[in-house]
Amino acid sequence: MAVTMHDVAQRAGVSIKTVSNVVNGYPYIRAETRQRVQSAIEDLGYRVNMSARNLRTRRTGLITLAVPELSLPYFAELADSVISAADTAGWTVLIEQTSASRERETDVLSGRRRHLTDGLIFSPLALGPDDIALFTVDFPIVILGERVFGAPADHVTMNNVAAAKAATLHLASLGRRRIALIGAHAGEQVGSAALRTAGYLEGLAEAGLPHDPALIGEAGLWHRSTGAEAMRRMLDDGTEIDAVFALNDALALGALHALHAHGIDVPGQVALIGFDDVDDAKYSVPALSSVDPGRDQIARTAVELLLERIGATGDPAPFRRVVPDSRIVGRESTGDVAQGQEGRLVSVQEGGIETVEVASG
Amino acid sequence: MAVTMHDVAQRAGVSIKTVSNVVNGYPYIRAETRQRVQSAIEDLGYRVNMSARNLRTRRTGLITLAVPELSLPYFAELADSVISAADTAGWTVLIEQTSASRERETDVLSGRRRHLTDGLIFSPLALGPDDIALFTVDFPIVILGERVFGAPADHVTMNNVAAAKAATLHLASLGRRRIALIGAHAGEQVGSAALRTAGYLEGLAEAGLPHDPALIGEAGLWHRSTGAEAMRRMLDDGTEIDAVFALNDALALGALHALHAHGIDVPGQVALIGFDDVDDAKYSVPALSSVDPGRDQIARTAVELLLERIGATGDPAPFRRVVPDSRIVGRESTGDVAQGQEGRLVSVQEGGIETVEVASG
DNA sequence: CGACTAGTGTGCAACGATGTAAAGCCGTCG
């Protein structure tokens, strides 16, 4: 049915192996021979059978990116960046959506939901530090996010605490005294919510502001709807506020919606800042200030680390943790710039590479 | 290195083929044997080698979804829907980003950028009706969108003209007389822009409104920034308007930004409606009215048609064109509902399946 | 002049699974 190397070889009058050599850019081939093979390939419309090559080489050229949901803009943009970075290096990305379900996240690691790929970039949302054992597998992993530390894998993360503290201090520096937080996860010790909340508290302390529990708004899932809801609850309770730090942009945009619904002017009465700096932030009304965690750099670094490890032979290198630079992007919602202006950038903290020793299995 | 069927067979004391039979759910196996094999699999942590299976069965269980960019919310949400639909059927989706580049779109069809998958769901943005020849390939394709008709492939599309007409008439029914359009592609005869513009003109005609070229705003790419820009241009020109129909939601949200920047009240002075009904539409301020083209149904149908054709043996069935139902979702930006209320739905037109005869190659 | 190196091409045996066909075994039916 389909054209194989055998057909090409026959037509070009060479051996099957020579066709393979041409296809793979083996250098020691006479120009004339190469030409003849190329022509045969074109004439017959031959395409390499990837399944056969993959079987033989024990490599597929695919990597998995496992994220909670593509419909969340942060992850869609992350996926975009990862795909582009991988593509540049000649690799292809297979996306798994885990819906933040524990079962699906475990499946990704166990391989039930990860056939066929050479490595995994994994942004877990359900698994936590107690699940480190699950990360001992026979393919390389790069972990994203703040839920799992100490696993035998490279890790690209962000300056959550420092960035959240900077965002809080930014609001305080604008003279705000009643700074609410939207998106907290009560009782959690790990994950972005906990870290960013910690940064918020540090920021309050440094600014000499009291910590008022009424200013903490819970939101389990970080969607617009939950952000709007949390904000609405707080406003309905009559809690007095003059600023809001939302733990991501979706929450912030939801909160913005609720603030407007209550007839509250942003930034006049309440200043608002989000986290992630997704594309949307630029275009809301007013344009949303945010923390840019360096998403593009995260994607590029993750792909780089993963490919390095996939290609590695010999002794496994020690695992690394990379923290890209993050910045505050001040826009209209904090009164940092006037309408139509670009965001003002405040560098938060420079990241870097840290080498982590983990007992390897 | 890795565990193979051979190892499992040895441990379970059966032949390799019996292991294969167990793994594949072949019914005629003694319960006791099956149990022994299962245990061996668990003990050894065996996983099927997909590359080997794919080579042997000539099928990978993967389908490609080729879209312009994931960072565009419409395509991110479409990808989400397609992945979920495929997953339900036990298939995996590989996403290709074409950046709307002609070269990359051609590559997707030629296979240079589409190894390893059994079929393709393709939303072209650069290829047009002159490129039909490229669609004659040896794997099934389902085309999305409105740029390519008559190609030898199934096609899932939308009621663009009817829906755009309905959106325009909706604005007219609110008493609006100067209805601007944002997102036109001057000179184009095919594609969503042309069809929706045609619908807009039909709507104007039916409402007895004159067609004023000053009301047509160009925007090559349908991003927020270009929407904002087109709107700004029109407002700066002093063109008088009392309604805007943006050809997609990103444009609409950009336009909303520009309207606010000009101090124009929505919907008080200008009513606004978009197209696509992306998630964001619900959460803008004011909430954006839009046209829901039935994205979920599109995704499900596309997957269904593709898998049907992949599984098909024997004579190829004639190609089908499916048009899901679309609806108008009236929200605050057209004054259809008050703040916080759900959108009001107006059914536009019922879709259906049409069978198309195309000369098969 | 013999040994070596670089350049060019090939044959064979895998990679790890599944399709095909067929071989036993058993009970049942005519």
Added chain:
DNA sequence: CGACGGCTTTACATCGTTGCACACTAGTCG
């Protein structure tokens, strides 16, 4: 009692490539 059919298991060839080892030619070096 022999044929038959359902159940259970297996042997073997095969999917299309690439790694490895080797053959052969020319030119080069000591």
